[in-house]
Amino acid sequence: MTESATKLITELTMQALSKNPVYTDTFDEKHPAEISHIQLADWADLVLIAPATANIIGKMAAGIADDMLSTTLLATQSPIMVAPAMNVHMYAHPAVQRNMNELASRGVMFVEPGEGLLACGYVGKGRLEEPEQIVSVVKNFFERRSAQAQAPLRGHKVVITAGGTLERIDPVRYISNDSTGKMGFALAKAAQQLGAEVVLIAANTSLPSPAGVQMIRLESAQEMYEAVQEHWSNTGILIMAAAVADYRPKKAADRKIKKAGDTLTLELVKNIDILETMGQQKSSQFMIGFAAETDDLEQYAMDKLKRKNCDLLIANDVTREGAGFGTDTNIVHIYDRNGLVEAMPMMSKDQLGLYILELAAQRLEEYKS
Template identity: 65%
Template sequence: MLNGKTIVLGVTGGIAAYKAASLCSKLTQKGADVHVIMTASAKEFITELTLQSLSKNAVFSDTFDERDPSVVSHIRLADAADLVLIAPATANMIGKMAHGLADDMLSTTLLATTAPIMVAPAMNVHMYEHPAVRENMGILERRGVMMIEPGEGLLACGYVGKGRMEEPESIVAVIENYFAEKEQVKSGLLKGRKVVVTSGGTIERIDPVRYITNDSSGKMGFAIAKAAREMGAEVYLIHGHTDAAPPAGIASEAVQSADDMYQAVLKHWQDCDLVVKAAAVADYRPAKTASSKMKKKGDTMTLELVKTVDILEQLGKTKAHQFLIGFAAETHDVEAYAKDKLVRKNCDLIVANDVTAEGAGFGTDTNIVQVFDAKGLVEQMPVMSKEEIARRLLSIAAERMNGAGGR
């Protein structure tokens, strides 16, 4: 997947810079055209000559060291890149990226590029957990920068904890998977398929001014709908309450209650190929909805609730050719609850996440999920953007749907 890809490798000043040599070598062996940019601090740990020898390309470190008068080097590299990878990425460089600072060759190139960016942090465990660093990484993730989570173990400083740069082999695998998924999108894995996606939270009215709902933002479902369209599918999006408008260019229908959503799904159920139930549907609704605003009376009020229709369960009971994906948002015992839901509701896949985990859950731009089928864990996805998760999830579904028997 890396043959012919141009990768700009940014190396910053930390002890993990020594791993950049192995990383550069492995990327080059895979067929990538690697161009290295080093910070001044990085050169205190590893030489330009080492990375030049491994990459077979000139190494850059000085913005003003223009070797070809016909081009501006940092702009040429920014434009040529299929991917920019910062490994190792220090807290300093992450801070510069988050706040748009450009005071050296690498940070200037990062501001100029429109290529996707991956960052492999490496630092002391306390630095990694510092609120400023966490906030800066969150800013980058919300902009679409892909984080390659550091590992845990003995750090060079003597501490034991999270902060060790991920191993070169794992980073190469992440990059290969990224380009593989992009190729799958281009190849139209879902071409000719009709995909129905539900998203957002449902609203169950108590009276004209009050209702029961949940914290779902709709972002995960929106990302899935967009990814399905990119893969060539005919997409129909059914959404409840969301934090943003649905993606432009996708046929969509706004609904309110669980029953509204169920009826909307049923209209497309028989002739669809894939349903992704990413919506957070209310489990209960008021037994009676007042026609006018309920007035305050006394110190307490009892509200009787009754079960709403279980959309996923109903679809699971009646599915024939359809491929059904459900979601399980949990706060504990995630795997156990997800597996139970998969079986009870006859899903083909279930996507589970712990909504209390940092970087996951409602309202965030990232997520951390586990995907299960009847045999167990299919894939565990670390913190990544919801767009990335959507592409990977649909790739898994498409591979199964396009396999033997159309599943």
């Protein structure tokens, strides 16, 4: 407990209710052979902070260690889960949002706060999630860890595309987009972690190759299509996380185009739609598409899922802070043919990649049965 927490409920009351020792003072060593905050940090399988105030979230982001809780948090190597609770305006404050983004990028998990009447009298987002729901989230975390240990994708080949394709105008210029490939690389690491044979097809990214993954680096949409086709016959799961250019220059100049006049006209032609093409060809393959949108998220996501014959569609609003290209975090909605599967809170792309692959493994198992 923090000192502030003891103003609301005493240490003795918490000890009596929990039937466990309660720690509040970094210097109050209960056992002479142990340093309490190190012993607790090493002992934990998961550290859950509930409720988590704006203050402790800020301390965590800055690496401050000035009490028992913050000191233990710096010492632990265990996963950390945070359940925020604060006034709606505090929760939306740019500093708090920045701190949560920073923590999520480090792999800290968040239990999304609820909406409703707050202690301050306001109504809005910031209310501590119900204890039963927090317990459910913790249970799911340990169930997922157990499933991961069983390597549920062993025997499956997972092909993942990543990055933004690059379409040449001339030897020194090209058309591309803002994709860095971070989401695709996170998915590749997750698939490998779950036991799959992984092929990562990446365009226009400087990210290092993930360990244990077959890596194919290329430039254009056409090259990416050919690489996907090459592995298609024995692909179990195809994940199209790449931002594939819709158009390319009709003719790429073999020499640098020299500046002449006030305007330059480029004629563009449509690239092959890799996801739609593979959706038309698929037999037993499980296909996951991505959609980066700026408005009407659900409408566009469901339309794309059905047109391209996907099994799952991962959609995000790239205008939201903490989501989209170049960030270490993401905020997505997952859809299947029946509609929304889950609206995910902000989390690191590594965490999200693992969640998506675990969901795919679960769906594959359901299809078998």
